[in-house]
Amino acid sequence: DIVMTQTPLSSPVTLGQPASISCRSSQSLVHSDGNTYLSWLQQRPGQPPRLLIYKISNRFSGVPDRFSGSGAGTDFTLKISRVEAEDVGVYYCMQSTQLYTFGQGTKLEIK
């Protein structure tokens, strides 16, 4: 099974400042079809998860452009250029290259 490891697990951020979350997989996420199925999800308090980024760097419909994804192989990053109050919640990376596994989650909170 592929294990997804996120760092940090908690991230206090000042409004308007950038934030960054890392995700590392235990093996390469490059699929035999050439795609890398690494996604980022946001879960606001009391809400279901919501898709932000798919295939490393593709923003889903309606996602603000302050969210960006990057990486390759086994190392990936989600960046928020300027954190807003509505960004508070837990962020998960997820791989769907080989079945599905999630990172432990990173709690983003405002300082």
Next chain:
Amino acid sequence: EMRLVESGGGLIQPGGSLRLSCAASGFTVSSNYMSWVRQAPGKGLEWVSVVYTDDSTSYADSVQGRFTISRDNSKNTVHLQMNSLRAEDTAVYYCAAEGSGTYYVWGQGTLVTVSS
């Protein structure tokens, strides 16, 4: 608008059975891989099961042999039959639709509590 609505959760005794349903609107479940993902109270997300477009299925080791996923194309619905329930199955169960290799539609979830 694409939407998923789960139902069927509740309080059940250990060893009991429960059937969850996930009704889709705005798209057809037969054209997507459809999954169940669960979240224990205060914990992270755990994938449970998937039904592929060819009707084949996969399960997490933790539920293999106890849970069965199925799809009813006539009702545009996905089900999760859960047998031999354990306390550790207590969670909010989300239904999710997969497209472009990711879960792009999520339901609101249904809570399953296994307790005596």
